Amino acid sequence: MADLVLMTSEHDGAAAVLPGLTLLTLDVETAPLTTSALAANLEMQAIILDGRRDLVSARALCRAATGAMEAPPILLVLEEGGFAVVAVSWGAADTVLHSAPPAEIQARIRMMCDRANAQVSQTSEVVVEAAGISIDANAFTVKAGGRLLDLTYKEFELLRFLAAHPGQVISRETLLQEVWGYNYYGGSRTVDVHIRRLRAKLSPEFDSVISTVRNVGYRFDA
Missing domain, CATH: 3.40.50.2300 (Response regulator)
Incomplete structure (x- = not known):
């Protein structure tokens, strides 16, 4: 074959x-x-x-x-x-x-x-749990403190990728490549917009798990 x-x-x-x-x-x-x-x-x-x-x-x-x-x-x-x-x-x-x-x-x-x-x-890592956040890759669901979040597909993929690399500073360019794909022609501001929306949905209790590293990108602080 x-x-x-x-x-x-x-x-x-x-x-x-x-x-x-x-x-x-x-x-x-x-x-x-x-x-x-x-x-x-x-x-x-x-x-x-x-x-x-x-x-x-x-x-x-x-x-x-x-x-x-x-x-x-x-x-x-x-x-x-x-x-x-x-x-x-x-x-x-x-x-x-x-x-x-x-x-x-x-x-x-x-x-x-x-x-x-x-x-x-x-996706073989079915459930990722860190900092009170549970990410289920099979069900495409995220819970923060037991509360189910209403995330878009890109928001989910963005959070999952960051959580899969705790403590690592991930550049905006890397996030564009990994979440949006190598043939995406939009700018890095797309990442900033989605991070802002993601933090809003996480609520003040959990939004600090995503840290901004000035002029570089973002980090998931577990």
């Missing part, structure tokens, strides 16, 4: 979509750009999705893959014009230009899969 699947409508497969891929010793299968083909390849290590010609279909497949299907990470192949419209909300793990050299393609696939494996490892 192949490790990767290339989803495309091109008859020539990788030679037409991502020529640099043909120069790598990777076991790649080809599948059509359909949701049924996506569902049939959920056990693959990664999916390479051809988004050069039809961005609407590419976006729909990316969103389907990162929704209920729980598909492997997706490397979205684009032409230069496609980068102007692609967004983090699509759900692709990474993007690559169709003319990218083999070394870049291999590096992007490797890092994409490493990040996916790291996320699986983090």
